[in-house]
Amino acid sequence: xxxxxxxxxxxxxxxxxxxxxxxxxxxxxxxxxxxxxxxxxxxxxxxxxxxxxxxxxxxxxxxxxx
Numbered sequence: 049x050x051x052x053x054x055x056x057x058x059x060x061x062x063x064x065x066x067x068x069x070x071x072x073x074x075x076x077x078x079x080x081x082x083x084x085x086x087x088x089x090x091x092x093x094x095x096x097x098x099x100x101x102x103x104x105x106x107x108x109x110x111x112x113x114x
Contacts (some may be wrong), residue, residue, distance in 0.1 A: 058066070071078075
């Protein structure tokens with residue numbers, strides 16, 4: 049059974065052809081997709097920084113109360 053799956057694995061040329069077809073079909077949408085993905089990453093980083101800042105301020109308040 050493992051031989052069957054090994055037989056159908058795509059090689060580098062097949063992957064290149066698939067990538068080229070995807071680029072031709074969806075090329076005009078890629079800049080917008082990359083832009084929205086970048087904005088999402090920036091928002092995620094801002095949210096993560098906010099959580100870190102909140103946890104640090106909570107720790108400082110706990111130390112002050114002790």
